[in-house]
Amino acid sequence: MESSSQVKLDRITVEEHESAGEQPRPPRRTKLKSMWTAELGKEAVKEAFRMLRPDIQWKNPVMFVVEVGAFLTLLYVIRDAFTTAPQLVPISYFIALDVWLFLTVLFANFATALAEARGRAQAESLRRTRAETVAYRIREGDGELEQVPSTSLRSGNVVIVETGMVIPSDGEVVQGIAAVDESAITGESAPVIREAGGDRSGVTGGTRVISDRIKVRITAKPGEAFLDRMIALVEGAIRQRTPNEIALTLVLSAFTLIFLIVVVPLWPMAWNAEQYMASYLGVSGVLKSLGTDVPTLIALVVCLIPTTIGALLAAIGIAGMDRALQANIIAKSGKAVESAGDIDVVLLDKTGTITMGNRQATEFLPIGKYSEAEVARLAALSSVADETPEGKSIVNAARIEVEAPPDATFVPFSAQTRMSGVDLPGGRSVRKGAPDAIVTFTTRQGGRIPEGFEALVDSVASKGATPLAIADGASIAGVIVLEDILKPAMPQRFERIRKMGLRTVMITGDNPLTAATIAKRAGVDDFLAQATPADKLAYIRKQQAEGKMVAMMGDGTNDAPALAQADVALAMNAGTQAAKEAANMVDLDSDPTKLIEVVEIGKQLLMTRGALTTFSIANDVAKYFAIIPAMFAGTLPWLNAIDIMRLHSPTSAILSAVIFNAIIIPLLIPVALKGVRYEPLGGDALLRKNLLVWGLGGVIAPFIGIKLIDMVMVGLHLVH
Amino acid sequence: MFLQTWFLPFALLVTATMVAIPLSGYMAWIMDGKYRPVPVFGWFEKRLNFGDQNWKQYTVSLLVFNTLLFIYGFIILSLQPRMPLNPRHLGMLAPTTIFHSVISFMTNTDLQHYSGDVNFSNFSQIFFCITMLFLSAAVGLSALTAIIRALRSDKSVGNYFLDMWRVLVYMFVPTAFLFGLLFLQQGSPMTYKSDYQVATLEPAAMGTTPDGQPKLQTIVVGPVAAFESMKMLGTNGGGFYGMNSAHPFENPTAFSNFFNTLAMMIFPFSLVLMYGRMLRKKRHAWVIFSVMMVLMIGTIVWAVHFDTQKPNPGLTAHLARTYQVLDASAPGGKRTVSVPAVAGLPVDQHWGNLEGKELRFGTPAGATFAAVTVDVTCGAVNAEHDSLNPIAALSPMVGMWLNCIYGGKGVGMINLLLFLIIGIFIAGQMVGRTPEYLGKKIDARVVKLAIIALLVHPLMILMPTGLFAGTSWGLKAETNPGAHGFSQMLYQFSSASANNGSAFDGLAVDYGFNNNSSAPPTARQWDIAAGLVMLFSRYLPIVAPIAMAAFLGMKKSSPFSAGTLRDDTMTFGFLLFGTIVIIGALLFLPAAALGPVAEHFGPIPFGG
Secondary structure, eight states: OHHHHHHHHHHHHHHHHHHHHOOOOOOOOOOOSOTTOHHHHHHHHHHHHHTTSHHHHTTSHHHHHHHHHHHHHHHHHHHHHTOOSOOSSOHHHHHHHHHHHHHHHHHHHHHHHHHHHHHHHHHHHHHHHHHOOEEEEEOTTTOOEEEEEGGGOOTTOEEEEOTTOBOOSSEEEEEOEEEEEOHHHHOOOSOEEEESSSGGGEEOTTOEEEESOEEEEEOSOTTOSHHHHHHHHHHHHTTSOOHHHHHHHHHHHHHHHHHHHHHTTHHHHHHHHHHHHHHHTTOSSOOOOGGGOHHHHHHHHHHHSOHHHHHHHHHHHHHHHHHHHHTTEEESOHHHHHHHTTOOEEEEETBTTTBOSSOEEEEEEEOTTOOHHHHHHHHHHHHTTOOSHHHHHHHHHHTSOOOOOTTOEEEOOOTTTOEEEEEOTTSOEEEEEOHHHHHHHHHHTTOOOOTTHHHHHHHHHHTTOEEEEEEETTEEEEEEEEEOOBOTTHHHHHHHHHHTTOEEEEEOSSOHHHHHHHHHHHTOSEEETTOOHHHHHHHHHHHHHTTOOEEEEEOSGGGHHHHHHSSEEEEETTSOHHHHHHSSEEETTOOTTHHHHHHHHHHHHHHHHHHHHHHHHHTHHHHHHHHHHHHHTTTOGGGGGGOTTOOSOHHHHHHHHHHHHHHHHHHHHHHHHHOOOOOOSOHHHHHHHHIIIIIIHHHHHHHHHHHHHHHHHHHTTOOO | OHHHHHHHHHHHHHHHHHHHHHHHHHHHHHHTTOSOOOHHHHHHHHHHOOOOBOHHHHHHHHHHHHHHHHHHHHHHHHTGGGSSSOTTOOOOBOHHHHHHHHHHHHTTOOOOSSOHHHHOOHHIIIIIIIHHHHHHHHHHHHHHHHHHHHHTTOSSOBOHHHHHHHIIIIIIHHHHHHHHHHHHHHTOOOOSOOEEEEOOSSTTTTOBOTTSOBOOEEEEOSSHHHHHHHHHHTTOOOOSSTTGGGSTTTSOSHHHHHHHHHHHHHHHHHHHHHHHHHHTOHHHHHHHHHHHHHHHHHHHHHHHHHHTSSOOTTTSOBOOEEEEEEOTTSGGGEEEEEEOOBOOOSOOOTTOOOTTOOGGGOTTHHHHHHHHHHHTTOOOOSSOGGGSOTTTTHHHHHHHHHOOSSOSTTHHHHHHHHHHHHHHHHHGGGGSSOOEETTEEOOHHHHHHHHHHHHHHHHHHHHHHHHHHTSHHHHTTBSSOHHHHHHHHHHHHHHHHTTOOOOOOOBOOOOOBTTOTTOOTTHHHHHHHHHHHHHHHHHHHHHHHHHHHHHHHHSOOOOOOTTSOOSSSHHHHHHHHHHIIIIIIGGGHHHHIIIIIHHHHSOSSSOO
16 A cells, blocks of 8 residues: 555656646648659659669569560560561560560559659658748858748857747757757656756757747758658668568569479470471471460460569558658658557557546545535645646536635645645645555644545545545545546547457556556556556566567657567657657657557558459469460460450460559559558458458459450450 | 269268378377387387487488488399299399389389389388388378477477387378278288289180190289288378279279278378367368368369269260461461361260279279379379370379378378468468468568478479470370370379379380380380489478478467467468469469360360
8 A cells, every 4th residue: 555655646746747748739740642743753754764774673573584574575576577487476466565564564663663752752741841940040241140941050050049939950059048848859848957068058959948048059960850860761761671571572582483483394395285286287397386485485474473562562561651651650660560560469558548648536535524525625725726637626626616815835745745735824734645645644743544544545546546635634534536537439449459459458657456447447458557667678578478569659768678678669759869769660749549550550561462462363363364275276276265255366365464464563553552451350350351352353353354455455456 | 873973982081081080189199199108119119219309300310211211122122133022033123113113102102113013022012112101101290290399389399210100100000900901801912922823714815835835824912901001091002013903902892992092081181180189279270171171072073073974085976176276387377277077986975984994993983083092192093094084184183283182191281281371471461460370470481491392393293294295205205195195294293293103104104124125215214203303392392391380380479369360260261272272273274274174175086
């Protein structure tokens, strides 16, 4: 009992700080107007051609194979252009084939380039909003003040900052002294003194002067402040592959190899059939089918290897980071976003996340000779000068007008006494505070503990509320019940999280009893009561030892070790520098519920990858049925029986398959960038749904697509 | 008619499943070492078990053991002329035949480029064949056990030699004894005697000697019942006689045929359930079992439907047809060719294609056996696969291409694991988590090993088939040119790579004795190529998965949650099924189109 109430009071003081320092700020969304701005498109097209360079294309093994195939086909086109011997198929077929092979590569490069350009633009716009503050610079030479955007400040410039203004960039005070609110950077709401000369001359961009006027010499170069560095990190991370992406690239390369193994021996196999057919049909000379035609074999390889996902893989990863950026979350690496999808346990701070920031008085319980109204009056009296949210809520809950006599002295809260109150004229002193502190207070004055007091305190605590005792001089008058108010719709929200397969753990400084009650009311799975930084760290380690992935959100310096240990650590931008350095993501909105959004972004990223890979491989079924009969029907005409799509001719069949294979890439770019929508349906239902859409759909769609392309080509007389 | 056609396959599947349920429990009990050995065995096992091994030690032991097995087999076969039990004085085998046969038996393939009754003495049959039948089957089963222990994150994957001992002594010997007695009772010979010389009923049916006396018929006998039981139980499939299970001594009656077929099914069926029991994932194992069952039913129905329920196209009438073929030298680049009409033969085809079938087993027995023998990678045959209707022959080929429809001793389940890992890796991500199996993350290293093991199979089938189809090595061995000859080559390498061992037959590949003056011209090339294919396709897909399981097992296991991919549902079954069909079967579609499919749709007589 002793130690728990200690923590309770400490906790109150922390909350006082938080609520004083943090103003609710509107969520800031830096959305791009459209995915298809002409500028982005133009840039991406240019980049797509540049990426044709073999040393760049090589990084995407699947598309590299397509590029090699396209160049090989080009050689065949050139050879055929200079030959006069009769050809199996017109040269226009080879030209069309080659054009579409190159287009396949270009579409793939375009997808990557577009996603990169979008990511860059997003980061850039973020950086702009960060830096759009006005600075008053002292012009060199005449010393006149001029108004300039903070972005144009150079190292060595001197600016004037007055009360209420934001310091435009990192620098040092060269003249004057001021109180500076650094809560935006450090999370500490108490203003600090910054003055010229000595250790306390450094100021940080983004902090606010709350009194006086200082002259600051800027020391940071433009774009090198903390957030700028983070954003730069993001831009660098865009090109880094995540572990899962590396594994998938490996699988896709292996599939490419497997399909090369399938197609290469087709040449001698088809040759074998041609030899036999020539003798069987009594044809003099050699029969030739498209089965021994190298460009056609290349077309088959290109259609079978997973080009769709090979083309979109990089774009999916970049788009994942991009979605995080849109939610105003800066992830230090793509790996962090990807891991978010795997999170098993989410640690959430009770305050601000699950409950409204502060406790409110809901009830006054009298004891002994006191009545409820008297307790309310005493409570209100002791809180009149108390500016903390709890204090105000006590005055509100008392619902009576109290005015302290003019000569009353207010006793503020102190960590030693753990009480606050008022000394009325006439020696009557009213105190409210932690029950054990009040007990000490009254007994020291010779008072007695009324019967039933301890039971009353326990019963309040057991309901999950916080008891504050009221002392009226030497006697205890009663207990104020302070209760946590749940944020609206929290149980529904946790239900959704549970369906995602996540366990929620509430972290609180409350005692286990209180914590258990709130946990039950809110619907979280577990709680960590009286949590010290060491407890949090130990809890995370324990979960990780069980194979679980842990996500947490933090803001204070004492959260840093736990943040560093967690698999996904989201620091609030309003938090301390240490927390932000330890975390692998920073939320610019400082919204504690963002963690859930991060998990969904991670899941969406993985789902999109899986869906498009499945789609890509399922597509092969239809392509086989389009190309195989077309390849061999030249010599084995009855194989047309397996041409179940009834395509116009062998060449139109092969071209249709290649064209479908190419245009499916740009068609799926929106899916890659937006991501497949995540719904918390549970693993099995989600898999069923996606298998139907992307697996079965992937089998069926190309049958329809290839047939349509064939019909269009016939309708336009493009094939004969 | 319906009952006569479908009763046999139905009864087989039901009986095998019923046997597998208790047998798998017994096997898990043995492999987990929960039994108490009888004193003598206990004393021996204590000495055999020189300590727990990690996956590398286990793999090295496995490979060393197999190398010794190769040397042993090579010596036994090379010494055939000098060894006892050889009253017929059978001579020296060709070196490539020995090379091929040793690899074939040691890899549990039992592809035979020789004829047992012609080329092997009883000494070779007993000390080479029967020994290998037991040992090679135990190797795969031990490997699977090691993989299961690795996946469970056991401290050690076990001791290879102790595992081999357990499999042999507690599983194979008792069951083989039981089935041996059954075959003996049905009429299989069991003797050290080499042959009987009998006078034929029809005088001089075997020709006459130079002095005018009618020749006696040589009827080869030997320890057939013992051979037969382990040939089937160990999914080996190499026959005592060249005719394999179609021979009346190997498979005398319809009753013995049922148990012949059942014998090759029980261990592969049980292994899947054993996997579930040992991992404590019974439902998951039943999902895998069901997927395999659906595929097995599919192959059986396909074979029986197109063979037992369809006439032999070689005997039916065909209309004249005209075709256009591409020919650059002809005007317009196309040439019209006509194929004349063919009159049918007056044959009652009521009971389907009876060519190459043993009718004493009943009409669907051949097609059923053909499908089952490839699915479980046995390779014994009781009918001529070469004579199956062309499109029906696709069924055994698909069985070998997938190589995981129950599959051989342990390796079938191992192959399925590879499909499962790849399937989860690709489609499992669609639940929004990085892919995991048994709670363990599938990372780049794991997926790399799975892919390597999976890649070997198409590589080892398609590349050699292409090589032989495009050169005289293959063209000179075909007995039927065209699509059918191509099917023969494709089948041969599929059988070698799947470690199946059944033969389409019809390829001239048997060299036999070293002094064989009429040996087929390219038999040596086939011996060496098929030998190498069997070797690579056996050991890479065992070693890589052991390593893969070990790496998986080393990972922390993340707990099951609502968002996890469930591996015990129908949805997962569909995922697995789709992966197997799309990745496993479609790779072979182009080759299939040139072989059985081209033959099926082509005019008659075409390529056959």
